[in-house]
Amino acid sequence: MPSLNVLPSPRRDDLIVGLDIGSTTVKAVVVNPATDEILWQDYQRHETRQLEKCLEFMKRLEADFPGSIPHRARIFTTGSGGGTVGEFVGAKFVQEVNAVSLAVEKLYxxxxxxxxxxxxxxxxxxxxxxxxxxxxxxxxxxxxxxxxxxxxxxxxxxxxxxxxxxxxxxxxxxxxxxxxxxxxxxxxxxxxxxxxxxxxxxxxxxxxxxxxxxxxxxxxxxxxxxxxxxxxxxxxxxxxxxxxxxxxxxxxxxxxxxxxxxxxxxxxxxxxxxxxPDDAQYFAALGAVEFGKREEPSIGTCTGCEKLEWYLNQGREEERKIQGGQGLYKTEDELQGFIRKYTPKKFTPPRFSPGQVVEGFIGIDGGSTSTKAVMIDREKKLLLKAYQLSKGNPIEDTKDMFAKLRQQVEEQGA
Structure with a gap:
């Protein structure tokens, strides 16, 4: 873990960051507590990469508020990922219901x-x-x-x-x-x-x-x-x-x-x-700010993104090594042996002669999310197969299957 310089304690009138780290999105606001003016806000999906998106936000905040963030700012987090991220940026965590309630009571x-x-x-x-x-x-x-x-x-x-x-x-x-x-x-x-x-x-x-x-x-x-x-x-x-x-x-x-x-x-x-209301997606983040305004100036001192960046680049991997159990294989030879044993044989369609009439039996499986089709001959040998995600119309899906099977035959001139 990197060592950090001791930062000056923020004053009560310095900026406050509210960071709402949800299950699908990250929301952030920067507020001047003296005037309640929102100086900066953003809302983005994190695509299951909560920490990475938070690091991106923190770097942008430091670039947009040089001299204020992190040195003269406090930060308060909320949401499902707020507790985890807060440990790395110096934030105090605020429970979601409390954060939303504080924002509502203040604004409406x-x-x-x-x-x-x-x-x-x-x-x-x-x-x-x-x-x-x-x-x-x-x-x-x-x-x-x-x-x-x-x-x-x-x-x-x-x-x-x-x-x-x-x-x-x-x-x-x-x-x-x-x-x-x-x-x-x-x-x-x-x-x-x-x-x-x-x-x-x-x-x-x-x-x-x-x-x-x-x-x-x-x-x-x-x-x-x-x-x-x-x-x-x-x-x-x-x-x-x-x-x-x-x-x-x-x-x-x-x-x-x-x-x-x-x-x-x-x-x-x-x-x-x-x-x-306007900015309805930011209420939890604004409530975290409102919570911070009621705390002592020393609470939630923002330490920047250095610890978070270290954790993503190094600390998380070290944590996994400590917590993780035995791997699925011990040697490369063991892995390759498993792959050879269990890899399904690749389907090689038979070749048809130009002008040949291909006869067989077609089976179609119209599932809830996909449609599959096969064609076999009289000896039950697989001749053709096709697969596609369902378009929601079983008639159109079936027509597509017939077209795909026909195309595989006609491409060989049969």
């Missing part, structure tokens, strides 16, 4: 409920008055054990349906025909979408149905029997960027309020009491 004090949908978690916070003074208590509920009902499911289904990100962001909910899709489990949701897609349901209806299932799941499970109280803030990436998610929340929460006779301000459209 009239809020009655918060719904945050993350990449692989979801949380709902309900604020209730505890006495006549206006003091509130928080009733938080969080799902961080299963990706069902989170942004990860939306990503996976959108990728399967080949929906580009820009189109996904424009995807609507209002006025679109809905179909039953499981909301409790991402695997079950994908199975339902596969079946619906093969029956000819268009993809915009599939995505709207997925929004419905995710929101119904969170409303029925995460509220824990409580009723969302207006005003409702919609936070997190999916609620920020996907139009149809906001429309779906507004539709379903308004129905819930009507069903439960929740008193609402007279003359106000219920949809206006449900909103996705």
């Amino acid at each position: 004090p009239q809020t009655g409920s918060v719904i945050e949908l993350g990449g692989q978690d979801a949380k709902i916070i309900i604020f209730k008055e505890i006495d006549d003074t206006g003091r509130k208590k928080k009733i938080p509920s969080m799902n961080d054990k299963c990706a069902g009902g989170t942004g990860a499911v939306i990503d996976k289904i959108a990728a399967k349906l080949k929906i580009p990100p820009a189109e996904l962001c424009r995807q609507s909910y209002d006025g679109i025909t809905l179909h039953p899709v499981a909301g409790k489990c991402g695997v079950f949701a994908e199975t339902d979408v596969n079946s619906l897609q093969k029956s000819g349901v268009p993809r915009h209806e599939l995505m709207a149905s997925l929004f419905e299932s995710i929101i119904q799941q969170n409303l029925s499970v995460l509220t824990r029997g409580h009723t969302l109280r207006p005003v409702v803030l919609l936070l997190g990436g999916p609620n920020t960027f996907i139009k149809g998610m906001v429309e779906c929340w507004k539709h379903n929460i308004a129905l819930l309020w009507k069903e439960r006779n929740v008193p609402l301000p007279e003359g106000v459209d219920p949809g206006d009491l449900i909103m996705a």
